[in-house]
Amino acid sequence: MRLKRAAAAGGALALLAVMGACSENKGTGPSVDEDRVQSGSIATDPKESMGPAPEVPGAAKGGTFRVIREVKISHLDPQRVYSFAGLMNAQLYSRFLTTFKDDGSGKVTLVGDLATTPGKDVNSDCKVWEFTIKDGVKFEDGSPITSKEIAYGIARSFDPDLTGGPTYLQEWLADTPQYDTKWDFKANKTSLPPGLTTPDAKTLRFEFAKPHCDLPFAASLPYTAPLKADKDTGVNLDNQPFSSGPYKITKNTSGVELVMERNEHWDANTDPVRHAYPDRIVWNFGPDPEAGANRVIADNGDDQTALGWNGVPSALVARVAGDAALKPRSVQGPTPSLWRLTINTSRVTDLAVRQALNYAIDRDGFIKAYGGEASARAVTSLLPPSTIGYQKHDVYPAGPSGNVDKAKELLAGKTPELVLGISDDSTELATQLKGNLEKAGFKITVKTIPTDAKLDEVGKKGNPWDIWIDQWAADWPSGAAILPVLFDGRSIKAESNSNTSYVNNDAINAEFDRVLAMPVAEQGAEWAKLDERIMKELAPAVPLFVENGYYLHGSKVGGIFISSIFGYPSMVNVHVKQ
Incomplete structure (x- = not known):
C-alpha cells in the first residue's frame, strides 16, 4: 500500500506488518527492538480460532477509552x-x-x-x-x-x-x-x-x-x-456501518467525534482476539499532533484514559524520552513502512547509473533530514525486516553515508542529468538528496509535485521524473504483498501504477508466478532470495529506511501494544484501569 505522508519530520507513523516492541530507553531518543524477527503461521487446529481470547492480566470491564487524532478516519464502511x-x-x-x-x-x-x-x-x-x-x-x-x-x-x-x-x-x-x-x-x-x-x-x-x-x-x-x-x-x-463486532457506532459527528458502545449480541466465545473491556470507545478529532501529545503528557481528566494517535512529534521526542515518568506510558516499535528512492527505469535505462545511485546514497544524512533516529532506521533491502522470511542483505555496500568513489567509478566520467520529483512539503529532503547525489557526479534538477497529487502523478506511465521518494507497507507480512505488487511489469497500465519503477523483466515475472504458486509456509525464503536478485539484476530503487513508531497514552490506559500486522497501536486488549 502506498501512503500519503504529511510533514517529513512530523511524528513517526506506524504501518502494516510492523515488528512492534517496547524496550528500555537509555539515550535521548526512543529505543526500539531492531533485532526482532518476524515469524508467522496459519492455524491448523480449529480450537485456535475459537474464543474467548485469553484474559489480559489486571484488565477489567468498564470505563471510556479515548483516542485523540488530528483528522477524521477517511472511511468507516x-x-x-x-x-x-x-x-x-x-x-x-x-x-x-x-x-x-x-x-x-x-x-x-x-x-x-x-x-x-x-x-x-x-x-x-x-x-x-x-x-x-x-x-x-x-x-x-x-x-x-x-x-x-x-x-x-x-x-x-x-x-x-x-x-x-x-x-x-x-x-x-x-x-x-x-x-x-x-x-x-x-x-x-x-x-x-x-x-x-x-x-x-x-x-x-x-x-x-x-x-x-x-x-x-x-x-x-x-x-x-x-x-x-x-x-x-x-x-x-460510511456514516453508520452495521456492526458485526464487539462495538457498534452510536454517534458520528464527522470530523469531531466518533462514539462506539458495546454490541450486546457479540459473543466472546466465538472471538479469538477481541476483548471489549471498555464500555465506550470515543475518537476525538481536531488537535494537531503536538497539541494532542501535550494533552496526553499532561494526563489531566479524561486524557488519563486517552491515546495520542498521531504519535510523539519530533519536537517533543527528547522531552518525552528523557522523562522517566513517561516511559511506562510510551509504546515504541519499528514499522514495516519502507521508504525508497524509486528509479523510473523507463527513463533511467542504464543499470550502471541505477547501481551508482545505490552506492551514492547517504542514508544517515537522509534520516537526519527526515527527523533522526527517533523516526527511522536504515535498510538496504526491498523487503522490510518485518516480512516473514526476511534476510538482511546489502548488494551495494556503501556504508551509512554512501560511497561516492564507487558511484563515480560506475558512472565512468558521465554526469547523468536526473529530474527529482518531490512533494511540495518535503523541500528539506530534496535539498539533502540533491547535495548528496551531486557529490557523486549526478546533476539533479528538483521539480515539486503537489503533495495531494503525488501518488497519482508518479503512478502515470510516461511521467516526467527520473527519481522520487516512494513508500510501501504490505497488507500482510509476506513478500507476496510487496515484490510482485511493486515490480511485476505485467501489471503496468496507463495510470494508477504500484510498479512505479516501471520495471518489466520476463525472468523476474516468471519467478513471481513460481513463488506465488508455492504453499505460503515455503514462500518466505524464496521472497528473500528474490529481493536480493532484483536488487542485483535490476536495481529498480534505492532502499532508504523503515519508520519507527512512538506513542503515548494516559496513566489509566492498559493493554496497548503496536500491532505486528497493522503497525498502529492495537486496541483489542485495551482497558481502562479502575
Whole structure:
C-alpha cells in the first residue's frame, strides 16, 4: 500500500506488518527492538480460532477509552476501509473471515474470525478455497451472520462508487484488474461475482482461475466484513456501518467525534482476539499532533484514559524520552513502512547509473533530514525486516553515508542529468538528496509535485521524473504483498501504477508466478532470495529506511501494544484501569 505522508519530520507513523516492541530507553531518543524477527503461521487446529481470547492480566470491564487524532478516519464502511486508522478501528465494530492473533512481539498466527479456520485449500492447488462459518456470530440487531451476508459484503466491494478499499479479492475473482467491468454489482445485486458461491448457510466458496495461496491472508482485510442486503445504504454506509463486532457506532459527528458502545449480541466465545473491556470507545478529532501529545503528557481528566494517535512529534521526542515518568506510558516499535528512492527505469535505462545511485546514497544524512533516529532506521533491502522470511542483505555496500568513489567509478566520467520529483512539503529532503547525489557526479534538477497529487502523478506511465521518494507497507507480512505488487511489469497500465519503477523483466515475472504458486509456509525464503536478485539484476530503487513508531497514552490506559500486522497501536486488549 502506498501512503500519503504529511510533514517529513512530523511524528513517526506506524504501518502494516510492523515488528512492534517496547524496550528500555537509555539515550535521548526512543529505543526500539531492531533485532526482532518476524515469524508467522496459519492455524491448523480449529480450537485456535475459537474464543474467548485469553484474559489480559489486571484488565477489567468498564470505563471510556479515548483516542485523540488530528483528522477524521477517511472511511468507516468496511468495504472501503484502507487507511491504517481505519483498519485498526474497523476490527472493533466489524469481523472478517480471518484475523491475526498478535501480542506485538512479532510472532503472529492467522486464525478464523467469522470462519472456523483460516480456510481450506480444497484441491491443494490454491485455486479453490472453502470457509465454514461459525455458529453464534451475530449482527448488532441479533440476527445470525451466515455465508450469504459475508458474500454480499464481498460482492458490494465491486461497486465502483465504493472507492478506497483493497482490491485483491475482486481482481482474483474476476481474474483482471478491471474487475468492475467484468462483473457489474449494480446490475446484479441479487447474484454474486464469478467464482464466489454459498453452497449453504455455513459455507463460503472461492474459485479462482489462477492459484492464490495467500487468500487466507487477503481474507483478513475488512472487505470480508458481512452485511445484510437490506442494511446496505451505499455510500452512506460510511456514516453508520452495521456492526458485526464487539462495538457498534452510536454517534458520528464527522470530523469531531466518533462514539462506539458495546454490541450486546457479540459473543466472546466465538472471538479469538477481541476483548471489549471498555464500555465506550470515543475518537476525538481536531488537535494537531503536538497539541494532542501535550494533552496526553499532561494526563489531566479524561486524557488519563486517552491515546495520542498521531504519535510523539519530533519536537517533543527528547522531552518525552528523557522523562522517566513517561516511559511506562510510551509504546515504541519499528514499522514495516519502507521508504525508497524509486528509479523510473523507463527513463533511467542504464543499470550502471541505477547501481551508482545505490552506492551514492547517504542514508544517515537522509534520516537526519527526515527527523533522526527517533523516526527511522536504515535498510538496504526491498523487503522490510518485518516480512516473514526476511534476510538482511546489502548488494551495494556503501556504508551509512554512501560511497561516492564507487558511484563515480560506475558512472565512468558521465554526469547523468536526473529530474527529482518531490512533494511540495518535503523541500528539506530534496535539498539533502540533491547535495548528496551531486557529490557523486549526478546533476539533479528538483521539480515539486503537489503533495495531494503525488501518488497519482508518479503512478502515470510516461511521467516526467527520473527519481522520487516512494513508500510501501504490505497488507500482510509476506513478500507476496510487496515484490510482485511493486515490480511485476505485467501489471503496468496507463495510470494508477504500484510498479512505479516501471520495471518489466520476463525472468523476474516468471519467478513471481513460481513463488506465488508455492504453499505460503515455503514462500518466505524464496521472497528473500528474490529481493536480493532484483536488487542485483535490476536495481529498480534505492532502499532508504523503515519508520519507527512512538506513542503515548494516559496513566489509566492498559493493554496497548503496536500491532505486528497493522503497525498502529492495537486496541483489542485495551482497558481502562479502575
